[in-house]
Amino acid sequence: xxxxxxxxxxxxxxxxxxxxxxxxxxxxxxxxxxxxxxxxxxxxxxxxxxxxxxxxxxxxxxxxxxxxxxxxxxxxxxxxxxxxxxxxxxxxxxxxxxxxxxxxxxxxxxxxxxxxxxxxxxxxxxxxxxxxxxxxxxxxxxxxxxxxxxxxxxxxxxxxxxxxxxxxxxxxxxxxxxxxxxxxxxxxxxxxxxxxxxxxxxxxxxxxxxxxxxxxxxxxxxxxxxxxxxxxxxxxxxxxxxxxxxxxxxxxxxxxxxxxxxxxxxxxxxxxxxxxxxxxxxxxxxxxxxxxxxxxxxxxxxxxxxxxxxxxxxxxxxxxxxxxxxxxxxxxxxxxxxxxxxxx
Amino acid sequence: xxxxxxxxxxxxxxxxxxxxxxxxxxxxxxxxxxxxxxxxxxxxxxxxxxxxxxxxxxxxxxxxxxxxxxxxxxxxxxxxxxxxxxxxxxxxxxxxxxxxxxxxxxxxxxxxxxxxxxxxxxxxxxxxxxxxxxxxxxxxxxxxxxxxxxxxxxxxxxxxxxxxxxxxxxxxxxxxxxxxxxxxxxxxxxxxxxxxxxxxxxxxxxxxxxxxxxxxxxxxxxxxxxxxxxxxxxxxxxxxxxxxxxxxxxxxxxxxxxxxxxxxxxxxxxxxxxxxxxxxxxxxxxxxxxxxxxxxxxxxxxxxxxxxxxxxxxxxxxxxxxxxxxxx
Ligand SMILES: Nc1ncnc2c1ncn2[C@@H]1O[C@H](COP(=O)(O)OP(=O)(O)OP(=O)(O)O)[C@@H](O)[C@H]1O
Ligand code: SF4
Ligand SMILES: [Mg+2]
Numbered sequence: 001x002x003x004x005x006x007x008x009x010x011x012x013x014x015x016x017x018x019x020x021x022x023x024x025x026x027x028x029x030x031x032x033x034x035x036x037x038x039x040x041x042x043x044x045x046x047x048x049x050x051x052x053x054x055x056x057x058x059x060x061x062x063x064x065x066x067x068x069x070x071x072x073x074x075x076x077x078x079x080x081x082x083x084x085x086x087x088x089x090x091x092x093x094x095x096x097x098x099x100x101x102x103x104x105x106x107x108x109x110x111x112x113x114x115x116x117x118x119x120x121x122x123x124x125x126x127x128x129x130x131x132x133x134x135x136x137x138x139x140x141x142x143x144x145x146x147x148x149x150x151x152x153x154x155x156x157x158x159x160x161x162x163x164x165x166x167x168x169x170x171x172x173x174x175x176x177x178x179x180x181x182x183x184x185x186x187x188x189x190x191x192x193x194x195x196x197x198x199x200x201x202x203x204x205x206x207x208x209x210x211x212x213x214x215x216x217x218x219x220x221x222x223x224x225x226x227x228x229x230x231x232x233x234x235x236x237x238x239x240x241x242x243x244x245x246x247x248x249x250x251x252x253x254x255x256x257x258x259x260x261x262x263x264x265x266x267x268x269x270x271x272x273x274x275x276x277x278x279x280x281x282x283x284x285x286x287x288x289x290x291x292x293x294x295x296x297x298x299x300x301x302x303x304x305x306x307x308x309x310x311x312x313x314x315x316x317x318x319x320x321x322x323x324x325x326x327x328x329x330x331x332x333x334x335x336x337x338x339x340x341x342x343x344x
Numbered sequence: 345x346x347x348x349x350x351x352x353x354x355x356x357x358x359x360x361x362x363x364x365x366x367x368x369x370x371x372x373x374x375x376x377x378x379x380x381x382x383x384x385x386x387x388x389x390x391x392x393x394x395x396x397x398x399x400x401x402x403x404x405x406x407x408x409x410x411x412x413x414x415x416x417x418x419x420x421x422x423x424x425x426x427x428x429x430x431x432x433x434x435x436x437x438x439x440x441x442x443x444x445x446x447x448x449x450x451x452x453x454x455x456x457x458x459x460x461x462x463x464x465x466x467x468x469x470x471x472x473x474x475x476x477x478x479x480x481x482x483x484x485x486x487x488x489x490x491x492x493x494x495x496x497x498x499x500x501x502x503x504x505x506x507x508x509x510x511x512x513x514x515x516x517x518x519x520x521x522x523x524x525x526x527x528x529x530x531x532x533x534x535x536x537x538x539x540x541x542x543x544x545x546x547x548x549x550x551x552x553x554x555x556x557x558x559x560x561x562x563x564x565x566x567x568x569x570x571x572x573x574x575x576x577x578x579x580x581x582x583x584x585x586x587x588x589x590x591x592x593x594x595x596x597x598x599x600x601x602x603x604x605x606x607x608x609x610x611x612x613x614x615x616x617x618x619x620x621x622x623x624x625x626x627x628x629x630x631x632x633x634x635x636x637x638x639x640x641x642x643x644x645x646x647x648x649x650x651x652x653x654x655x656x657x658x659x660x661x662x663x664x665x666x667x668x669x670x671x672x
Pocket of ligand 2: 204259260261296297298299300302303304305306309314325327328
């Protein structure tokens, strides 16, 4: 029986608050809504896992937070607050100072995220100097310190090596050092281990989690790996077709998912298959942005669909320990009673 | 590093041998040097003596071996037209061509690279569109037409710049330079623009395409995500990564600039090797033509080597791959 109650949005003291975020892509054939009505927050030191099928909008959410949506994509509504300060409408230069300094970002593929022509030391030093204004010698010392902290052996020598001289796992450690070296209060990690060898994924996640805990850093962790979510995250957001389908404490969402989509997602975790491309339990595929059905976006695939789902779009509703965007949890829904008997 | 240079030099040998064969074939089969040199009145004995002295009665391979041995020493015999040693003629004309090519290359790089960076960064600005349209003109108009248009505007109408020749030159040992006099510098402007324009637009388009490519990469996104200022992202991370292909093309183009100076030199009556070559072609002066061909081939080979070395300096991955390959 889930006991942890998902707090309503807008509680004080959060590092990151995302409120009704909407991201649009103007195209020749009309405006695509890539993210709609996304709301969540992350408390200091908390890890929010973000899961969902490919194309659900997970990376897009991260890009909106760090202010690097690719044009013509733009924030068309809502707010993003960092430590209570609005950052979604800042001019480029002000937002640049926040990136790296207050929000660190980690990308998926360490083989391509490092500049091949600069030594790792140079990349670390330039980041440190950009944000902390240290002297060359101090910045270098700090760079070596960070390489040690992320577990690069012989850091004092390796600092002058080029990225291609490191293995994939070591490179992702360097990326982590780069994201953390100015000590941001929030990390946006977009599938930090997906591109890595299975045998080192756990180490890298453990490192990331350890550093975040030591520094009290909040983290938004996008991943396809439910094992990582279960082990690392405090709360989970399940995304579907640009919206949040369900959000809540990790135990509640993983063990007792309320939204029919989350149930399918959790049931379709094959232990070895790292990427959830097709859901074993749910037929069909996520709709393209240009063809999102009316009502609940999940209704063509939903085993529990009923009339209201095809007419009206559900908002996040209290759903026994989590919040789920599903009409099953609306007291006014005619089908609710029957459904709770089946699944309760 | 040393082994790398040696291997490159060895690779150049077949190329040079092929060019030597073509040059030699011109000697052997194009035109008839004997009748050219003898003129109208001669006896059969004189003819035989000349054939023997030119070595034309010897077997093909002996002749070719001799030709290569002489070429390696820079000896191509006497010009049929001017009756002076070819090497001397070329040495006389080389400074004019090299100074012209240098100016053209500097213009092409110094203007082409910034224009490419600008059009890559600000794709939609009207200035970028203007540059791109302008570059189309540069690519599509033939060199001689550009030269003539420039002469028309700046020499004939405005009268600012000379329309032909090198102006006054100063002799520094065997090198004659136009860089030290006002008239020499003025005379360089129009020909070097004419010669460099094509390469300029080419470099601009290349840098632009590479910039667009590089700006899409993950490491540029990550550099932005780390909060680096645009200056560092664009001119450090992005530009440096575009340089590898740009160096290659620009380097090869430099060879092209020297080779294709022929047209520009003709339009501007520039007293360089290209003009010498054109004059030699119309007079069937085969020793000069052969020497010019060999020299241009040598220039291309040398530039290729330098480009490879630059690669080596810019891209750390090559250094290691080579080292690893050697170890394996
Ligand atoms: N430039 C663009 N124009 C229009 N739509 C876009 C553009 N870039 C991304 N999208 C769409 O936005 C949606 C969200 O993409 P996003 O990359 O955030 O997915 P994701 O959840 O991170 O998926 P994955 O697990 O594959 O990384 C996708 O449907 C994608 O097709
Ligand atoms: S709202 Fe209806 S269609 Fe959507 S998930 Fe709930 S039951 Fe299924
Ligand atoms: Mg993604």
